[in-house]
Amino acid sequence: MRVDQQLRLDEQLLLFMDQLEALEEKRHKLNSLIEEGWFSIAKARYSMGNKQVSALQYASEMEPLVYVETSVLEGGTAEFKCERKENKTEELKNNTIEDIGAKETGLRRRINTTQKGVKEEEQETDGQVKTKAEPSTPEHRDPLKWFGILVPQNLKQAQSAFKEVITLSAEIASLQSAILATRKEMQAQMEKQEKTEKTQPEIKKE
Amino acid sequence: MPFSELYFNVDNGYLEGLVRGFKAGILSQADYLNLVQCETLEDLKLHLQSTDYGSFLANEASPLTVSVIDDKLKEKMVVEFRHMRNQSYEPLASFMDFITSCNLQKYYEETLLSSFPSYCFFRYSYMIDNVILLITGTLHQRAISELVPKCHPLGSFEQMEAVNIAQTPAELYNAILVDTPLAAFFQDCISEQDLDEMNIEIIRNTLYKAYLEAFYKFCTSLGGTTADTMCPILEFEADRRAFIITINSFGTELSKEDRAKLFPHCGKLYPEGLAQLARADDYEQVKAVAEYYPEYKLLFEGAGSNPGDKTLEDRFFEHEVKLNKLAFLNQFHFSVFYAYVKLKEQECRNIVWIAECIAQRHRAKIDNYIPIF
Numbered sequence: 001m002r003v004d005q006q007l008r009l010d011e012q013l014l015l016f017m018d019q020l021e022a023l024e025e026k027r028h029k030l031n032s033l034i035e036e037g038w039f040s041i042a043k044a045r046y047s048m049g050n051k052q053v054s055a056l057q058y059a060s061e062m063e064p065l066v067y068v069e070t071s072v073l074e075g076g077t078a079e080f081k082c083e084r085k086e087n088k089t090e091e092l093k094n095n096t097i098e099d100i101g102a103k104e105t106g107l108r109r110r111i112n113t114t115q116k117g118v119k120e121e122e123q124e125t126d127g128q129v130k131t132k133a134e135p136s137t138p139e140h141r142d143p144l145k146w147f148g149i150l151v152p153q154n155l156k157q158a159q160s161a162f163k164e165v166i167t168l169s170a171e172i173a174s175l176q177s178a179i180l181a182t183r184k185e186m187q188a189q190m191e192k193q194e195k196t197e198k199t200q201p202e203i204k205k206e
Numbered sequence: 207m208p209f210s211e212l213y214f215n216v217d218n219g220y221l222e223g224l225v226r227g228f229k230a231g232i233l234s235q236a237d238y239l240n241l242v243q244c245e246t247l248e249d250l251k252l253h254l255q256s257t258d259y260g261s262f263l264a265n266e267a268s269p270l271t272v273s274v275i276d277d278k279l280k281e282k283m284v285v286e287f288r289h290m291r292n293q294s295y296e297p298l299a300s301f302m303d304f305i306t307s308c309n310l311q312k313y314y315e316e317t318l319l320s321s322f323p324s325y326c327f328f329r330y331s332y333m334i335d336n337v338i339l340l341i342t343g344t345l346h347q348r349a350i351s352e353l354v355p356k357c358h359p360l361g362s363f364e365q366m367e368a369v370n371i372a373q374t375p376a377e378l379y380n381a382i383l384v385d386t387p388l389a390a391f392f393q394d395c396i397s398e399q400d401l402d403e404m405n406i407e408i409i410r411n412t413l414y415k416a417y418l419e420a421f422y423k424f425c426t427s428l429g430g431t432t433a434d435t436m437c438p439i440l441e442f443e444a445d446r447r448a449f450i451i452t453i454n455s456f457g458t459e460l461s462k463e464d465r466a467k468l469f470p471h472c473g474k475l476y477p478e479g480l481a482q483l484a485r486a487d488d489y490e491q492v493k494a495v496a497e498y499y500p501e502y503k504l505l506f507e508g509a510g511s512n513p514g515d516k517t518l519e520d521r522f523f524e525h526e527v528k529l530n531k532l533a534f535l536n537q538f539h540f541s542v543f544y545a546y547v548k549l550k551e552q553e554c555r556n557i558v559w560i561a562e563c564i565a566q567r568h569r570a571k572i573d574n575y576i577p578i579f
Binding site for chain 2: 038046047058059145148
């Protein structure tokens with residue numbers, strides 16, 4: 001019994017150490033990526049001009065492109081996963097077909113006639129639904145485009161560094177939560193072991 | 207006219223003397239060596255006090271930021287330039303307008319805005335930058351009151367604050383720019399399409415191309431030493447823009463035909479080099495085009511993307527500094543004014559680079575500035 005407990009404790013300790021090491025590595029990588037990103041931005045400012053890469057180029061309100069999904073696992077640990085929003089035009093097309101009801105048909109027909117001509121009306125109703133869906137999906141613009149189309153390599157490098165930082169931070173958060181759980185388990189295990197030592201000292205002596 | 211050197215000093219002697227005096231104040235290698243040893247931005251400020259800049263940062267609130275340093279450096283250059291422009295006669299006055307703008311005061315000083323004719327023929331690189339900054343800012347819902355102070359003071363014009371109401375390039379032209387000096391350059395940009403990032407980029411580059419070609423024509427018409435010294439500088443500027451536009455357009459949505467329309471035609475690459483660049487698909491092909499031109503071949507050879515190599519843009523900046531320094535070797539011409547502005551800009555870039563390296567505590571590349579004198 002006791003041997004089992006001790007083995008378990010050893011395993012947990014090793015796991016704890018491994019997790020700590022992984023955390024150190026990830027934190028180190030996060031720091032260097034952030035530094036690299038900011039430095040690439042400084043280099044981009046050098047060639048483009050300070051005012052071309054500044055807060056003036058983006059809106060004060062923006063839609064996020066990356067979402068963090070949180071979930072709680074069995075051990076009570078929290079897990080964080082980053083999900084990048086892709087241009088989901090396919091999905092949204094199907095949704096809008098259901099949403100657009102009879103109310104819209106009148107409008108659609110009118111737009112149809114001004115743009116395409118009366119004869120194509122009936123054929124176009126189905127096609128029109130699909131084509132109407134496209135402009136209504138919000139296009140997820142690449143933030144790199146805020147600074148222009150012809151941006152230097154440095155800015156692209158900065159963007160990829162920061163993208164990696166986002167996924168890394170989610171991983172670090174999950175890892176930290178796992179480490180806390182491991183530590184709690186280890187402490188519980190150690191207390192248990194102390195209790196068994198106290199109740200069974202005679203057996204050991206024999 | 208023959209013996210133009212004899213008559214130059216009548217109108218322009220004082221200003222040439224002045225600009226050479228300012229040029230002597232440009233930071234030297236020794237100054238840069240002092241600056242790179244600074245540990246904090248406060249140290250940098252202290253070291254700059256012993257140069258021609260003096261206590262230009264004295265009234266700034268601490269903590270000092272890199273963007274404040276950049277603004278104040280520019281302000282100092284603007285004051286010097288403004289003084290020279292105010293004292294100048296034609297054709298030096300038009301030449302200097304070509305470098306910057308017809309209104310050298312800040313946008314809100316309306317008295318001086320009205321004293322310069324806004325139907326000036328000439329187009330200005332800083333004005334173009336300001337228009338683009340305002341359009342982009344408005345596209346991203348920034349208030350006009352936030353944007354106008356960030357505009358380059360050398361590029362301000364009366365109608366600047368109205369730029370934000372335009373939705374399409376056609377509106378921008380008809381409502382606003384038609385009365386400004388930028389009007390003639392806008393001919394190629396007018397369209398009914400909405401102002402989105404691609405169109406803004408195209409407008410920016412088309413305006414600049416038109417400006418550069420007009421400036422080149424103006425310098426050739428001035429003739430003499432001015433033409434001899436300015437034309438190589440402007441040719442290099444045109445070619446450099448062609449290279450940079452090509453390289454930056456790889457992997458973007460800019461089509462090859464659109465790209466070709468943005469190349470200025472007043473450089474050495476016109477017409478064959480530009481045609482080849484328009485067809486290029488990757489960096490190696492661009493380098494192959496440069497092989498046909500000895501100076502550009504050298505620049506491409508020295509550049510690379512390995513750590514420790516200079517980037518191509520650095521090599522271009524270096525070459526620009528070299529050409530601008532040559533302008534000071536001749537006397538009795540206007541290129542010294544252009545060269546002075548460009549060298550001061552490079553100095554500003556150098557100081558801001560050093561300041562960024564200090565502020566970010568990333569001293570590995572702090573020596574990447576380009577020493578001037």
